Structures are given as structure tokens and as C-alpha cells.
Amino acid sequence: MAELSIKHVKIRGIAACVPERVEENKDYTRIPQEEIEKYIQTTGVVRRHCAIHDGSICTSDLCQKAAEKLIADLGWSKDEIGLLVFVSHTTDYRLPATACVLQDKMGITKNCLAFDITLGCSGYLLGMGTVGSIVQNGTIKKALVMVGNTQSEYASYEDRSMYLLLGDAGTVTALEYTEDDDYDQMDFSYMTDGSGRASVIVPDGGSRNPTNAHSFEYEDCGDGIRRTRLHEKMDGTDVFSFAMFNVPRNFKALSERINLDKEKVDYMLIHQANKFLMEKLRKKLGFEPEKCPYNIHEFGNTSGATIPLLMVTNLKKELESRPLTLCMTTIGVGFSLGSGCIHTNKIIVPDLMYL
Amino acid sequence: MTLEEFVSLFAEQFDDTPAEVFTPETKYSTLDEWGSLVALSVISMVDEEMDKSVSGSELKKCSTIEELYNLIEAK
Numbered sequence: 408m409a410e411l412s413i414k415h416v417k418i419r420g421i422a423a424c425v426p427e428r429v430e431e432n433k434d435y436t437r438i439p440q441e442e443i444e445k446y447i448q449t450t451g452v453v454r455r456h457c458a459i460h461d462g463s464i465c466t467s468d469l470c471q472k473a474a475e476k477l478i479a480d481l482g483w484s485k486d487e488i489g490l491l492v493f494v495s496h497t498t499d500y501r502l503p504a505t506a507c508v509l510q511d512k513m514g515i516t517k518n519c520l521a522f523d524i525t526l527g528c529s530g531y532l533l534g535m536g537t538v539g540s541i542v543q544n545g546t547i548k549k550a551l552v553m554v555g556n557t558q559s560e561y562a563s564y565e566d567r568s569m570y571l572l573l574g575d576a577g578t579v580t581a582l583e584y585t586e587d588d589d590y591d592q593m594d595f596s597y598m599t600d601g602s603g604r605a606s607v608i609v610p611d612g613g614s615r616n617p618t619n620a621h622s623f624e625y626e627d628c629g630d631g632i633r634r635t636r637l638h639e640k641m642d643g644t645d646v647f648s649f650a651m652f653n654v655p656r657n658f659k660a661l662s663e664r665i666n667l668d669k670e671k672v673d674y675m676l677i678h679q680a681n682k683f684l685m686e687k688l689r690k691k692l693g694f695e696p697e698k699c700p701y702n703i704h705e706f707g708n709t710s711g712a713t714i715p716l717l718m719v720t721n722l723k724k725e726l727e728s729r730p731l732t733l734c735m736t737t738i739g740v741g742f743s744l745g746s747g748c749i750h751t752n753k754i755i756v757p758d759l760m761y762l
Numbered sequence: 763m764t765l766e767e768f769v770s771l772f773a774e775q776f777d778d779t780p781a782e783v784f785t786p787e788t789k790y791s792t793l794d795e796w797g798s799l800v801a802l803s804v805i806s807m808v809d810e811e812m813d814k815s816v817s818g819s820e821l822k823k824c825s826t827i828e829e830l831y832n833l834i835e836a837k
């Protein structure tokens with residue numbers, strides 16, 4: 408396991424924004440209603456907030472709206488934000504980095520380090536660990552971790568397993584350096600296994616398989632599923648099997664290193680991948696249902712955004728009013744895994760925003 | 763776990779297919795009910811009951827329940 412232990416950083420606030428537009432899974436026309444109901448029952452996804460992917464709403468727009476409100480509520484000046492990291496698989500352009508676009512559009516000081524991290528479901532844990540590690544140096548005082556995805560863009564309508572699962576969201580978490588001992592200790596454990604890279608992939612459109620005339624052709628993938636090589640392809644059974652074996656190991660490594668007392672954990676935030684997997688993982692990780700909030704029925708799988716989104720939609724009041732110990736665990740495209748334990752102490756959490 | 767126990771646990775993962783249909787020689791992917799959801803349940807059953815990990819591609823590679831059993835037991 409790759410371990411991070413971060414001190415002298417405080418979590419100041421968290422915000423999230425989703426597209427206003429809602430897609431109801433029951434309205435899907437390609438399979439019988441009975442099958443849709445079974446799908447909803449298994450995955451837990453009733454509806455999803457999805458952008459129309461014509462360039463009018465990108466991940467960065469969702470993150471920006473969330474960040475503008477959070478900065479205002481925190482009373483921060485944009486001149487003092489020294490680090491902006493954007494974690495996503497849905498960037499504005501292949502280049503430049505979306506973090507640079509956001510620096511300019513938001514009017515954040517040019518005396519700022521800004522870069523993108525390309526990761527999916529594990530993105531929040533990776534983003535928090537990376538930014539926390541930089542901020543604890545003390546030379547950059549204030550930072551924004553923007554994590555989001557509008558990956559419903561990658562789902563083929565004729566691929567029910569992807570189409571009915573993916574939702575869009577953008578989030579931001581504000582971190583600040585503190586010299587004092589009142590910091591919010593953060594610990595993370597990471598694992599990477601790129602041998603699973605073909606299990607969740609958009610095959611064409613990058614440098615390895617440049618977009619070509621064949622990229623747009625629909626292929627019959629069996630079981631009534633059709634998609635092009637520019638759509639996201641997921642082997643659900645491979646992901647499930649990998650997750651069942653590795654997520655508990657990853658979380659156990661973290662628990663043992665920090666001597667985690669499960670009784671003292673207020674909430675265990677499990678990546679909102681699908682209800683079936685989350686329930687299996689919850690049992691294997693040994694947490695009661697009351698400690699594991701869900702919002703997948705309303706938002707679907709929003710990739711790296713699921714955990715910060717869950718904090719905003721389900722834990723806002725508690726995050727604002729009392730100190731919390733939060734554990735979290737994610738597994739996703741790569742494969743990339745992360746588990747973490749963070750602390751918050753009465754942070755700013757604006758209501759969920761819509762764009 | 764014996765092969766007999768495995769066949770019986772395997773059968774339990776199916777909602778609609780009657781248990782008596784299942785024998786060690788059953789070619790599970792030819793069953794009407796076989797699909798990704800049942801596959802997930804089988805992976806989960808193997809994890810819980812045998813503390814072993816079976817992958818989606820291994821499920822595809824094997825043909826009969828006995829073949830799958832032997833592959834998992836050899837791990």
C-alpha cells in the first residue's frame with residue numbers, strides 16, 4: 408500500500424453542483440419495464456442528473472459554480488488561493504489543463520499552482536491526498552480540490568449497464584494550512600493495478616488509439632448491447648470481483664496503520680458505485696447500515712464526485728454543527744483504489760447547487 | 763467444500779431456475795437466467811463461502827460447474 412499521513416491542514420468547506428436536468432431510469436425505452444425495475448432494485452439508481460453533452464455544461468462549469476459559492480461563504484479572497492487541482496476524466500480540452508482554464512475563468516490569482524489529475528472513481532481520495540501533501544508544507548496556505556465528472560457523456564444509449572448507471576456532478580473542497588495543532592488529521596492508503604485497465608475503458612480517442620472513421624461505428628457486444636469505440640466499456644463482473652477482493656484489503660491496511668477504532672467513526676462513505684456492490688462491501692468492511700449513507704438513487708454513479716457529493720447531500724447539517732470522523736473507500740477505473748480517514752470540525756457546506 | 767455443496771450453493775444464486783436443473787455437468791452459461799447479475803452473485807458467493815476470488819473472465823472461460831469448482835479449489 409502507498410500511504411499518506413497529512414498534518415497541519417484544515418478542511419474548511421465543501422460544496423457540490425449537479426446538472427438540473429434529470430433522467431428517470433424508468434423512462435428508458437430499450438428494455439421491458441420489468442427488467443428496468445430489476446435493474447433499479449439491484450443498482451439502486453432511480454434517476455440521474457445528467458448534462459446534455461453539447462459543450463454547454465462541462466464538469467468544470469459544475470465545479471466552478473460550487474467553488475464560487477464556497478469561496479464566497481468562506482470569505483476567502485481569490486488572491487490567496489495558491490493551489491487549484493482539478494480531478495476528472497472529463498476535461499474541457501485534451502489540452503490545456505482544465506485547472507488553468509478555471510484559474511482564468513474564476514479570476515484566481517496568477518500566483519497559483521494549477522494542474523489536472525486524470526482519475527475517475529478514486530479521484531476524491533487521490534485529490535485530497537495530493538493537495539493535502541502539498542499544503543502541509545506550509546508554503547501554500549489555501550487550496551481548492553475540484554473533483555467531478557460528466558461521464559454520462561461516454562455512455563452509449565444502447566448499453567443499459569452503463570447508460571442507466573452514470574450521473575454527472577462537480578464538487579470542491581477547500582483546504583487551508585494551519586501551523587497550530589488544531590489540524591484535521593488525514594490518512595490515506597492507495598493501491599493501483601493497471602492490469603485491469605481494459606475492464607473500464609474508452610478505447611479510442613487518446614493517443615494510443617487515435618479517433619478514426621471506425622471509432623464511430625456501432626459494434627454488437629452481445630446481450631443486446633451496442634456501442635462505439637468512443638463509448639465507455641465496462642466489464643462489470645471484473646470490476647465487482649476485483650473490488651470484493653481488494654477494497655477490504657485496502658481499507659484494512661489503513662485501519663491497521665492508524666489503529667482505527669470503528670466505534671469512533673461517525674460515517675463510512677462507500678463509493679456510490681452500485682447498491683449491490685456497496686452492500687456487499689459494507690458487510691465485508693463491518694459497518695452498520697446507519698453509518699453508511701447512500702444517495703445513489705438520486706444521482707447514480709458520479710465517479711470521483713460520489714463521496715464529496717454524499718457529504719453535501721446527506722451530512723450537511725452534521726458537517727456544519729459538530730466534529731466528525733469520516734472514513735471512505737473507493738475503487739475505480741485504472742484500477743485505482745483509495746481508502747481514507749479524515750476529520751472535519753464545523754465546516755462550511757452550502758446547499759447542493761444546480762446548473 | 764465438496765463439489766456437491768458447491769453445486770447446491772451455485773444453484774441458490776438463481777431465482778427462477780429450479781435447483782434440480784443443476785448438476786456438476788451443467789453448462790451454466792447456456793441457462794436462460796445466466797447473466798451479469800447472477801455472475802455477480804456467484805462471485806460474491808465464492809468470496810463469502812470459500813474466501814476466494816473468481817474473476818469475470820474465469821467465469822466466462824469455464825463451461826461446467828465442476829470445471830469452475832476445480833479452478834477455484836486449485837487457488
